[in-house]
Amino acid sequence: MQALVLDGINQPLQLRDVPPPSAGPGELLVQVHAAALNHRDVWIQKGQYAGLRFPCILGSDGAGLVSAVGEGVSADWLGQKVLINPGHNWGENPRAQGKAFTIVGLPEQGTFAEYLRVPAQYVHPMPPHLTFAQAAALPLAGVTAYRAVFTRAGLQANERVLVTGIGGGVALLAMQMAVARGAQVWVTSGSEEKIARAVALGAQGGINYKTEGWAMALAKEAGGPFDVIVDSAAGPAFAQLVDVAAAGGRIVFYGGTLGAIPQLPPAKIFWKQLSILGSTMGTEQDFAELLALVTEHQLKPVVDEVLPLDEGESAMRRMDNGQQFGKIVLQIMAQ
Template sequence: MKAIVMSEFGDPGVLVPTDVDLADPRPGWVTVEIRAAALNWHDVLVRRGRYASPLPHTPGADGAGVRTDTGEEVLILPSLFWGDRTDAPGAGFQILGDSTPGTYAQYVNVPEECLAPKPAGYSWEQAAALPLVGVTSFRALVTRAGLRAGESLLIIGAGGGVSTMALSLAGGIGAHTHVTGSSEEKLAGARAAGAAGGVLHTRDSWPEEVKELSPGGKGFDVVLDPVGLWDHSLRALRPGGRLVVLGANVAEHVTLDVRKYFFGQFSLLGTTMGGPEDFRGLMNLIAAGDVAPPPIAATYPLSDAAEAHRRLESGGEYGKIVLVP
């Protein structure tokens, strides 16, 4: 089969189309013929060597396709070996494409528990773009933050995969959502997708500016921060509000005013990609019919994975980039 193989870590040029043999699936696993594979920033970190993947290696966490044993159209949950607890993954947890060969290929082997029916009305590209950002957003907003209909939500970083999916899920839940963004174009894209409004987070005063847009100007019930600005994000919360953090691509370290934190009665909630139970909750919410599919920014042939990564790293897209074998 054709697959993208990296024999070393580095820039996008290490992603090379190669003919490889597909291993037989292990017990409890099935083979899926990939129809589309979506890119995530996680794939860039794998390519750079952050997760010490075995070499040579095929990356890729997200995908959708057809089960070769039953012919069913499915999408793939990239959360492997979650474990028995729902509050946090077990010690053996990994993401598809970390150590296990991923979805940048014509075929992939995955655990049967990591498959769900392709949502009705979704294209292959939209289905492939859903699992990682979908289950991550669902776990952050629903499982961890307990977001409810009628509550106010602020999403940091409009245009990113998780941020865009979270906006869609929040609409399905019935929350009132504002965003921050790095450009007017990304704010406009978020408003077109259902956000009530937003501000640029390029000024240090943005938490106070966006807080003025919250109900009564008192702050938001929930703030979702997938980029690492949560020392600023706390300033946009109402007293007793919840901050959910799940990324650090902008900043990996923050300094907090401890007194303001505990006097504010804030809840700080760390989260990651979810497991099978979160996946079921996500699919149930989508089945209710109120969640828009992920927007697709661009589609590339599988053989152009390197160019797709360059476009992802440019950071200018609103929506997901997808590979098609």
């Protein structure tokens, strides 16, 4: 089969012929039709990730057709359109993943290949309203967004929500799901075009975070402080999120692209009864509930661009440059 192979740190992805996997006991073999990129792939390529092993096949997100089943797996799966839950072995504690937790695409081989073997428990029927490209754009970003917004922050209908850094896959899905559940959502971005596109998808409004005093200006525009704030940047700007959080508000963050959070005045947190929550990926229940929400509301992940597998390295550079709006997807099999 053909696959994109990463040979080492800061090496380009290379399209190669490699031996195809086979389905073992309890496993399915998925013919991957589309695979989506995540920042995780870029971090691995740059050596900024734990447990590196080379050569490896990256890719955590994929959708395709079941082409074979292993011992103990129903043949009813054969030919079904499926997507893959990329988070494996969460563990017994739903509040946090255990030490055995892994993500498809390292240490196990990933979805940037024509075939992938997967334990059957992590394979789900594809929501019928999605294309392969849209379905591939959903799993990692979707479960991360779902857990952050609902499992951790406990979003309720009619609450006021701020999603920072709109344009990335997680932020967009967090916004789309919050809107679907009846929340009023505002966004930030360094791009006026991305804010406008977010409004077209259901956001109430937004502001360019390069604007001086952006946080308080946005809270004024929104009609008050925010009940839930969803962030992926952390860093110095985090203090402004505390300022615009409502009493009893929840600030949940799933990334730290701007680095460490500076010292925060404790009184601002305890007097407003704030909850500051970390979140990453999600449980199998989170994933199942994500798919139920997406199906109920017919949500479609935003796809920025679909590129052929042999342009995988170009796709990685587009992801690294951060200019995308939505998910970058590789088309692996002809649709």
